[in-house]
Amino acid sequence: RKEVEQDPGPFNVPEGATVAFNCTYSNSASQSFFWYRQDCRKEPKLLMSVYSSGNEDGRFTAQLNRASQYISLLIRDSKLSDSATYLCAMRDGGSQGNLIFGKGTKLSVKP
Amino acid sequence: SAVISQKPSRDICQRGTSLTIQCQVDSQVTMMFWYRQQPGQSLTLIATANQGSEATYESGFVIDKFPISRPNLTFSTLTVSNMSPEDSSIYLCSVEDLRDTDTQYFGPGTRLTVL
Numbered sequence: 001r002k003e004v005e006q007d008p009g010p011f012n013v014p015e016g017a018t019v020a021f022n023c024t025y026s027n028s029a030s031q032s033f034f035w036y037r038q039d040c041r042k043e044p045k046l047l048m049s050v051y052s053s054g055n056e057d058g059r060f061t062a063q064l065n066r067a068s069q070y071i072s073l074l075i076r077d078s079k080l081s082d083s084a085t086y087l088c089a090m091r092d093g094g095s096q097g098n099l100i101f102g103k104g105t106k107l108s109v110k111p
Numbered sequence: 112s113a114v115i116s117q118k119p120s121r122d123i124c125q126r127g128t129s130l131t132i133q134c135q136v137d138s139q140v141t142m143m144f145w146y147r148q149q150p151g152q153s154l155t156l157i158a159t160a161n162q163g164s165e166a167t168y169e170s171g172f173v174i175d176k177f178p179i180s181r182p183n184l185t186f187s188t189l190t191v192s193n194m195s196p197e198d199s200s201i202y203l204c205s206v207e208d209l210r211d212t213d214t215q216y217f218g219p220g221t222r223l224t225v226l
Contacts, residue, residue: 004153034215043203043217044154048112087153097170098144099215103153 003027006088006102014110017078021105023088024070032091033071036063037084038104044087047073078109113208115140115218119128123224131190132221134204139184142207144215146175149200157202160187194225 006023025033033050035099048055050062050071063076071090075082085104086106124130134143143160157177158166161170166179182185191198204218 034214041222043220044214046214049213098156098159099154101153101155103151 004102010106020074030090034089036087117218121222129192136185139208144205145189146203
């Protein structure tokens with residue numbers, strides 16, 4: 001049973017589009033959730049944490065749905081520079097466990 | 112956030128040899144981790160590098176294959192021993208910042224190819 005699942009994509013969208021990714025998780029005890037961005041041949045970089053009340057940072061909005069056990073990332077007004085792989089991550093059990101990563105969703109924004 | 116460097120950035124090695132990867136952080140950190148990311152796969156935690164004691168390994172990873180050192184709060188090494196082509200991967204060091212223990216930051220990674 002996979003603990004964290006993401007649609008691998010690729011998501012090919014035009015500039016200016018709104019795109020959303022979901023990430024489902026199986027461990028209901030998970031308390032901390034994150035979205036990372038990974039550019040090709042680069043390390044993952046923290047994009048944003050996901051709080052119970054949701055989290056917005058400019059064009060990016062992250063939400064948590066505990067009842068259905070998924071987190072989401074919404075990107076509005078997509079830019080070419082948003083092209084990357086987006087990884088979801090969560091603590092394995094409670095708030096002190098190790099991070100478990102999804103395989104990532106590839107986004108390609110076209111002119 | 113902490114600034115993390117890794118050496119080497121990439122290497123091509125022969126089967127049966129060993130490679131030691133270094134991870135240096137510009138500030139003291141409580142937790143240091145070693146991950147592996149194989150092509151098209153998610154990041155997999157190898158072990159937690161504990162300062163002053165043995166590393167804590169995840170299921171499927173053993174000390175004989177991946178010995179780890181952490182002599183102080185800013186430095187760690189991971190050795191990939193007796194390498195085979197299946198060990199070809201990106202190896203990433205990660206740290207938790209003392210100022211924000213809920214967040215992990217990653218080093219630039221070491222791209223290893225085993226022939």
